[in-house]
Amino acid sequence: MxxxxxxxxxxxxxxxxxxxxxxxxxxxxxxxxxxxxxxPGIPVRCAEGVSHNGIVPFIDIDKRWIxxxxxxxxxxxPNNESAFMHNNGVGYVLERRIFDTALCELAxxxxxxxxxxxxxxxxxxxxxxxIGVKYRYMGKTREVxxxxxxxxxxxxxxxxxxxxxxxxxxxxxxxxCVQYTLAGLDIKKDTCEFYFGNEVSPGxxxxxxxxxxxxxxxxxxxxGHLSHKKGPKEYLxxxxxxxxxxxxxxxxxxxxxxxxxxxxxIVRDNIMLVGDAARQVNPIxxxxxxxxxxxxxIAGKVAAEAVKKGKFDAKFxxxxxxxxxxxxxxxxxxxxxxxxxxxxxTDERFNNLVGFCxxxxxxxxxxxxxxxxxxKGDPKLMLxxxxxFIVSKIKLK
Amino acid sequence: MKVISELCxxxxxxVAVCPVDAIIVTEFKVKIDNDxxxxxxNCLKVCPAKAIEEGE
Ligand SMILES: Cc1cc2nc3c(=O)[nH]c(=O)nc-3n(C[C@H](O)[C@H](O)[C@H](O)COP(=O)(O)OP(=O)(O)OC[C@H]3O[C@@H](n4cnc5c(N)ncnc54)[C@H](O)[C@@H]3O)c2cc1C
Ligand code: SF4
Ligand code: SF4
Numbered sequence: 001m002x003x004x005x006x007x008x009x010x011x012x013x014x015x016x017x018x019x020x021x022x023x024x025x026x027x028x029x030x031x032x033x034x035x036x037x038x039x040p041g042i043p044v045r046c047a048e049g050v051s052h053n054g055i056v057p058f059i060d061i062d063k064r065w066i067x068x069x070x071x072x073x074x075x076x077x078p079n080n081e082s083a084f085m086h087n088n089g090v091g092y093v094l095e096r097r098i099f100d101t102a103l104c105e106l107a108x109x110x111x112x113x114x115x116x117x118x119x120x121x122x123x124x125x126x127x128x129x130x131i132g133v134k135y136r137y138m139g140k141t142r143e144v145x146x147x148x149x150x151x152x153x154x155x156x157x158x159x160x161x162x163x164x165x166x167x168x169x170x171x172x173x174x175x176x177c178v179q180y181t182l183a184g185l186d187i188k189k190d191t192c193e194f195y196f197g198n199e200v201s202p203g204x205x206x207x208x209x210x211x212x213x214x215x216x217x218x219x220x221x222x223x224g225h226l227s228h229k230k231g232p233k234e235y236l237x238x239x240x241x242x243x244x245x246x247x248x249x250x251x252x253x254x255x256x257x258x259x260x261x262x263x264x265x266i267v268r269d270n271i272m273l274v275g276d277a278a279r280q281v282n283p284i285x286x287x288x289x290x291x292x293x294x295x296x297x298i299a300g301k302v303a304a305e306a307v308k309k310g311k312f313d314a315k316f317x318x319x320x321x322x323x324x325x326x327x328x329x330x331x332x333x334x335x336x337x338x339x340x341x342x343x344x345x346t347d348e349r350f351n352n353l354v355g356f357c358x359x360x361x362x363x364x365x366x367x368x369x370x371x372x373x374x375x376k377g378d379p380k381l382m383l384x385x386x387x388x389f390i391v392s393k394i395k396l397k
Numbered sequence: 398m399k400v401i402s403e404l405c406x407x408x409x410x411x412v413a414v415c416p417v418d419a420i421i422v423t424e425f426k427v428k429i430d431n432d433x434x435x436x437x438x439n440c441l442k443v444c445p446a447k448a449i450e451e452g453e
Contacts, residue, residue: 037424038424117424155413156409156412157413224442227442254446255409
């Protein structure tokens with residue numbers, strides 16, 4: 001039975017929402033998750049790349065949701081030179097459909113409840129105070145009361161708006177994406193590939209993330225303000241026609257990734273925003289799975305503590321903000337400044353960058369070396385990058 | 398602004414850049430409320446599926 005009142009209602013059962021639900025429930029709160037789609041994780045709107053170190057704190061590795069293990073990253077410049085990075089740690093290409101469901105199962109194991117096909121419509125307020133959520137389920141509008149809403153509704157981030165938080169992102173801070181899953185390829189299963197350049201993918205990159213030695217997620221993200229005349233699909237089609245002329249497209253998907261810094265406001269009285277909804281994505285890589293899980297774990301714990309103490313105001317919930325900034329938020333800010341730099345990089349600069357990387361022995365070539373070279377000539381940014389590497393190790397995905 | 402349902406993938410990208418929250422999403426459909434829309438064209442510019450056009 002679904003109760004009429006929960007301590008916490010989580011809207012959205014992606015990685016951020018389900019991890020928040022799990023940590024809140026594990027710490028004693030009663031939790032309800034509402035998910036609009038018929039199943040968590042579908043439709044998949046993701047290249048599915050993560051680092052091993054990023055996910056192990058949250059779930060035991062299970063072959064069921066791992067398509068392939070990645071050991072090598074290959075970066076290719078506009079003039080078709082490639083550099084290989086070997087020592088960035090183990091990564092995986094996931095089966096997110098199964099992964100997202102596994103995270104929900106874990107939340108349920110700790111006592112959280114999930115309703116699928118439940119579309120949140122609005123927040124219920126009493127004298128401006130959030131006291132619950134209105135949602136649509138099986139053709140009927142229902143209400144559920146709660147003390148805290150955790151908004152984990154992904155890129156759209158409408159729930160935050162209902163609470164008066166400005167979640168709009170600027171055009172240049174959204175990557176507009178298309179991805180195909182391709183079959184019939186001849187590729188290396190342990191290597192993910194990245195292609196850069198203003199002709200290939202303005203303000204973003206093309207990726208090849210192998211799911212086996214004959215299938216891969218092949219996609220593109222381009223900066224929103226550069227996508228009007230020629231859209232991401234046209235760029236991707238050109239790339240695929242050249243690189244994989246004989247491939248079969250088995251899946252086509254469109255999507256958007258916020259690439260800003262974290263929102264100014266991620267808590268208000270009785271509400272917290274997590275994951276893509278809070279814009280907690282690595283602005284350079286566009287990776288948001290691990291970021292969302294980290295934010296979800298912090299938010300879930302703080303929310304459970306709020307329940308125990310009966311304190312639901314922004315002042316108390318800001319604990320989550322503080323902890324997030326310390327963990328990743330401050331680093332994300334630096335990455336965002338770096339992304340701005342990437343946005344205006346000429347092809348020649350990309351060529352030089354990959355040329356430089358090629359000269360570093362591949363076992364010494366790391367993200368730090370890459371970023372340090374990329375921000376050369378901007379002393380303030382160099383300092384910030386150096387600091388952020390000391391404060392927290394930047395993870396690729 | 399108008400969403401061409403046949404092209405729309407319900408990905409939510411347009412919603413993220415709409416400054417006035419004029420775009421409504423359900424599991425099956427995306428709709429623009431033209432009473433709220435200010436015709437800023439943000440959504441049209443970023444839609445990866447080119448599923449938004451001018452008009453009501
Ligand atoms: C093309 C593409 C490639 C990407 N590749 C990678 C990658 O390789 N690695 C990586 O780490 N990240 C990648 N990302 C980013 C990653 O997918 C997201 O950062 C991640 O899914 C965010 O998790 P989340 O839980 O915040 O949101 P989501 O996973 O988007 O989950 C939000 C959930 O909320 C639900 N929802 C929304 N509104 C409502 C409502 N009103 N009521 C009920 N439910 C609602 C949605 O149905 C959805 O299930 C990629 C993104 C895109 C678009
Ligand atoms: S961005 Fe385009 S494809 Fe995505 S939901 Fe909006 S109209 Fe549909
Ligand atoms: S044109 Fe602007 S205001 Fe209208 S729906 Fe699109 S983004 Fe929103």
